[in-house]
Amino acid sequence: MSVHVPTSLTEAIDLLVANPTARLLSGGTDTMVEVNFNRSKPESVIALRRIAALREYTVDSDRIVIGAGVPYAMMEKGPLAAALPALAAAARTVGSPQIRAAGTLGGNLGTCSPAGDGLPVLAALDATINLRSPRGPRAVPFAEFMTGVKRNSRAVDEIIESVSISPTTGFQDYAKVGVRNAMVISVASVCFVHDTGSSSVRIALGAVGPTIIRAREAEQWLQSQVDASQQLPSHDKLVAEFAQRVAAAARPIDDHRSTAAYRRHAIEVLARRLYLRSTQ
Amino acid sequence: MKNATSTTNRSTGRNVLGTSALRPDGVAKTQGNFAFSSDFQAENMLWGATLRSPHPHARVVSIDPTEAWKIAGVEAIIFADDVPGKATYGLIASDQPVFARDVVRYMGEPVAAVAADHPETCRRALAAIKVVYEQLPVLSDMDAAIDPSTPAIHPDGNVIRHQRIVSGDPNIVGDVVVEGTYEIGMQDQAFLGLEAALAYPDPGGAGVELVVATQWLHEDRKQIADCLGLSPEKVRLVLGGVGGAFGAREDISLQVHTCLLALRTGRPVKVQYSREESFFGHVHRHPGRIHLRHHADRSGKLVKVEGWMKLDGGAYASTSAAVLINGITHLQGPYACDNAVLDAWATRTNNPPCGAMRGFGVVQACFAHEGQMDRLAEALGMSPVDIRLVNAMKTGDKLFTGQVVDSVAPVARCIRETADIPLPPEPSRVTGSLELPGGSGRTSDPGHIRRGVGWGVSIKNLMYSEGFDDSAEAKCTLADGVATLKFATAEVGQGFVVLAQQIARTVLGVDTVILDTIDTQIGSAGSTSASRQTWMSGGAVDGACRLVRERLFEHVAHLHNLDPLQLVIEGTEIVDTLGPLRVAVADASTGLRIEQTFLHRHRATEELDENGQGNCHVAFAFVAHRAVVDVDTDLGLVKVVQIATAQDVGQVLNPMALLGQIEGGIAQGLGLAVMEEIVVDDGIVRNPSFTDYLLPTALDAPDVVAIPIEEYEPLAPLGAKGVGEPPCISVTPAIVAAIRNATGRAIMRTPVRPQDICLAD
Numbered sequence A: 001m002s003v004h005v006p007t008s009l010t011e012a013i014d015l016l017v018a019n020p021t022a023r024l025l026s027g028g029t030d031t032m033v034e035v036n037f038n039r040s041k042p043e044s045v046i047a048l049r050r051i052a053a054l055r056e057y058t059v060d061s062d063r064i065v066i067g068a069g070v071p072y073a074m075m076e077k078g079p080l081a082a083a084l085p086a087l088a089a090a091a092r093t094v095g096s097p098q099i100r101a102a103g104t105l106g107g108n109l110g111t112c113s114p115a116g117d118g119l120p121v122l123a124a125l126d127a128t129i130n131l132r133s134p135r136g137p138r139a140v141p142f143a144e145f146m147t148g149v150k151r152n153s154r155a156v157d158e159i160i161e162s163v164s165i166s167p168t169t170g171f172q173d174y175a176k177v178g179v180r181n182a183m184v185i186s187v188a189s190v191c192f193v194h195d196t197g198s199s200s201v202r203i204a205l206g207a208v209g210p211t212i213i214r215a216r217e218a219e220q221w222l223q224s225q226v227d228a229s230q231q232l233p234s235h236d237k238l239v240a241e242f243a244q245r246v247a248a249a250a251r252p253i254d255d256h257r258s259t260a261a262y263r264r265h266a267i268e269v270l271a272r273r274l275y276l277r278s279t280q
Numbered sequence B: 001m002k003n004a005t006s007t008t009n010r011s012t013g014r015n016v017l018g019t020s021a022l023r024p025d026g027v028a029k030t031q032g033n034f035a036f037s038s039d040f041q042a043e044n045m046l047w048g049a050t051l052r053s054p055h056p057h058a059r060v061v062s063i064d065p066t067e068a069w070k071i072a073g074v075e076a077i078i079f080a081d082d083v084p085g086k087a088t089y090g091l092i093a094s095d096q097p098v099f100a101r102d103v104v105r106y107m108g109e110p111v112a113a114v115a116a117d118h119p120e121t122c123r124r125a126l127a128a129i130k131v132v133y134e135q136l137p138v139l140s141d142m143d144a145a146i147d148p149s150t151p152a153i154h155p156d157g158n159v160i161r162h163q164r165i166v167s168g169d170p171n172i173v174g175d176v177v178v179e180g181t182y183e184i185g186m187q188d189q190a191f192l193g194l195e196a197a198l199a200y201p202d203p204g205g206a207g208v209e210l211v212v213a214t215q216w217l218h219e220d221r222k223q224i225a226d227c228l229g230l231s232p233e234k235v236r237l238v239l240g241g242v243g244g245a246f247g248a249r250e251d252i253s254l255q256v257h258t259c260l261l262a263l264r265t266g267r268p269v270k271v272q273y274s275r276e277e278s279f280f281g282h283v284h285r286h287p288g289r290i291h292l293r294h295h296a297d298r299s300g301k302l303v304k305v306e307g308w309m310k311l312d313g314g315a316y317a318s319t320s321a322a323v324l325i326n327g328i329t330h331l332q333g334p335y336a337c338d339n340a341v342l343d344a345w346a347t348r349t350n351n352p353p354c355g356a357m358r359g360f361g362v363v364q365a366c367f368a369h370e371g372q373m374d375r376l377a378e379a380l381g382m383s384p385v386d387i388r389l390v391n392a393m394k395t396g397d398k399l400f401t402g403q404v405v406d407s408v409a410p411v412a413r414c415i416r417e418t419a420d421i422p423l424p425p426e427p428s429r430v431t432g433s434l435e436l437p438g439g440s441g442r443t444s445d446p447g448h449i450r451r452g453v454g455w456g457v458s459i460k461n462l463m464y465s466e467g468f469d470d471s472a473e474a475k476c477t478l479a480d481g482v483a484t485l486k487f488a489t490a491e492v493g494q495g496f497v498v499l500a501q502q503i504a505r506t507v508l509g510v511d512t513v514i515l516d517t518i519d520t521q522i523g524s525a526g527s528t529s530a531s532r533q534t535w536m537s538g539g540a541v542d543g544a545c546r547l548v549r550e551r552l553f554e555h556v557a558h559l560h561n562l563d564p565l566q567l568v569i570e571g572t573e574i575v576d577t578l579g580p581l582r583v584a585v586a587d588a589s590t591g592l593r594i595e596q597t598f599l600h601r602h603r604a605t606e607e608l609d610e611n612g613q614g615n616c617h618v619a620f621a622f623v624a625h626r627a628v629v630d631v632d633t634d635l636g637l638v639k640v641v642q643i644a645t646a647q648d649v650g651q652v653l654n655p656m657a658l659l660g661q662i663e664g665g666i667a668q669g670l671g672l673a674v675m676e677e678i679v680v681d682d683g684i685v686r687n688p689s690f691t692d693y694l695l696p697t698a699l700d701a702p703d704v705v706a707i708p709i710e711e712y713e714p715l716a717p718l719g720a721k722g723v724g725e726p727p728c729i730s731v732t733p734a735i736v737a738a739i740r741n742a743t744g745r746a747i748m749r750t751p752v753r754p755q756d757i758c759l760a761d
């Protein structure tokens, strides 16, 4: 096995061109599990950790850019957490402190599991995934990036460079149901964003379908019922109907972690709770 | 708990009995230097690996290793035909093949093993062995297994054991009758130190030495020797560092395979399981279904218990027969009652084999009888505490088996002292607090939380039962003020190593106690299970040290013309109780070498007759648990806030070690209450990894407030009862009762899943 440790993105791209089957390695918290389970046997590895640019982020008034190599530990607090509270909340639910120190958003996107905790936040915030290849940069909206269970539209010679997000004003939060109080894979999760600036409500669901699901019908229905440039009203009937419409968007399955019925129920409860948190 | 932090006796500064003496292996373990069995290496060593069936039930049509032999580095490939001795093994019935020959009966059953120069070569070789299976219908249901019309999946039949208990007046009826059917999922012991062993063949294959993490060296040796076709003395076992056991190392797993590969290749061979393989490599806790009908009079006193218990033993017998007896004989709980009609079955199915796990059949029984006590309380309008106090067993009460409980039995005291422990503060008012149910997922807002309180009380037998003579041997050598102890007691993490030192320091007045290698170069210590080593091996070490002390007193008495009976040990000195003599043990033993061996036996027990009558158990211990939980009733998520417990321990020999057992047992019982389950679907294991087999994390572990109830047990050599199993037994029903209390739901199954709480039944 060959291991390459590039220190710049261009070097990494050159290496990827020269070794088209090479495995990109960021925090390794997904990759090493696969290797340990013999599900993958990389012949060649390109480790991205020494590329300083990938581990940086910028928070500007009109745009937040997060390098693909930024670990969850950096999203949990500081300027990123202040600008993107939902991402901070999602980051805090990931694994253990060790996993959060190593695991990255780029890796979450590379794996593209429906249970990936960063992904509903990117979906709800309409994030753009910035990819780079020998052909140059390419920007893909999250909704077009994730295409199925552990499938995405990244080309083999592309590296995820960063994600960019337009800041929102108002409330955003993320909540995740697991059967254990920490370090647990999501059974159902919801990211709720109320952007008073764009008068929109955006809600994305994790672990209840092959991809992250945006409950667009429920979003539009709510926007037709309320003035989303203001704080949302909290009367019971409205919230209940919104939550039901959100749950209707879920496409959950039965598996050894949970049941479809519970997952759909949990989505409804979380949608209701996050909505109500936004009104407090 | 009192004394839990003081590590030495304050007045003398010595680490004697009663102090929180530090374990000799503690620093190495915390610093990562301790050699677990997986850390052993040998020069010229090969690696071994096991090929396992992917099917729960299949005919083995053919096995073709041709392609595997072509892989460079492969040194041996062995199958059922390569087992020179007995083809099968087992703790009670020898019914489990070393390698499956014609048929595989559970997913993960070994079919072949390879030895090669590298674990990766092994993996490739396993992948290259072509096995053709013809799948057979899977027997996965206990009732189908009991049904005589179901074809037998094993020559020994589909019922491993049936036992009946009929006691007192079977026709008597109580004023109040409650009944329920309880279900328990399959729990894994989930020890952290995975199975590992290293075998060194003797020249010419005359014998073998095996370094292995196990619970019982001598029983392993017997089974290994039988399968290897060697006499037991040709098989020498050395205990490798054991990272937890909890029953999962009572059956042999990789022992015979490792020895066979070493003897076949003439080279040392190491086998080490991965976490996934470990789930298939050892037995689990029996899942079960229990139906009970309790009769009581108007005051709440139990009149009769009737019902049945079914435990699924899976494909092979393991200890199922003994687990079943433990289960049925504990169905009455720690409560006096004269009349019973009970039936119990241990079934054979194509599910993973089940056997010993901490609590050994009593965990299942307790989940059911405690559910029943709460139902009775409700039917009678009594509190959970009162119904238990009204029925609390006392020394002298008779069990359903006719056996009189002559152990110290402070059941009522355990309940009362637990009830006196203050309740925890109210739940956090902070939205998204980590302390709320849902934890780091931040799902709960304070308004959604309901608090519940629940009770569990249990009785647990100590030592082996039904006529088994599980004796323990120990040797003590005193020379120049230093004691050396030799025993075959498996130290699996419970801390016998420190207890043995404390005993020697106390009895002999020495400070330095050296522990010899734990191996088969001395008689058996029995298994590190059944809460028995403090009593059994503790008794053996105590006995050996006392014999040495007698010789030492005789020597000193002879020198000073005294009667040895005048002499006692005070601290580190030998003191004449009738005169001025005072001599340090270190001085008195200079130039001497006194060596004594002691065999400790418990009193004899009997088998049960066909009506389940007989003195089948040695002794009993009791414990009470009160659980406080916060439940998010909409999402069905649970946070166990506090466990209060008072445990009947006889004597506290090491407060810190005791607290370790209590807190660890509670965590394990909590796991069974709310998350730990091997999900088996028609014989297929769905979650053989820690990704999906969930163990409690620090955030799931509750505050534990523990009170030891010290009533000296005259039957026990040190006055102390075993403390290993009780902590994990009644805590599970206590937590589930607390969830019922918070939600108003019946909840008849453990572990409790979110959907059991928040979705319609």
Ligand SMILES: Cc1cc2nc3c(=O)[nH]c(=O)nc-3n(C[C@H](O)[C@H](O)[C@H](O)COP(=O)(O)OP(=O)(O)OC[C@H]3O[C@@H](n4cnc5c(N)ncnc54)[C@H](O)[C@@H]3O)c2cc1C
Pocket (backbone or CB within 6 Å): A023, A024, A025, A026, A027, A028, A029, A030, A031, A032, A033, A048, A068, A069, A093, A094, A095, A096, A099, A102, A103, A104, A105, A106, A107, A108, A109, A110, A111, A115, A116, A117, A118, A158, A159, A160, A161, A183, A184, A185, A186
């Ligand atoms: C114990 C444990 C607990 C976990 N808990 C959670 C959890 O709670 N929530 C959760 O969402 N996840 C969890 N995970 C999974 C994992 O930590 C996350 O998915 C994490 O985001 C992966 O990031 P990484 O940097 O470690 O990825 P890596 O393992 O380095 O890479 C993952 C994949 O992404 C690709 N990749 C990485 N970087 C790039 C890039 N820049 N461009 C293109 N492809 C790239 C890799 O080639 C690989 O295919 C857990 C994992 C473990 C081991």
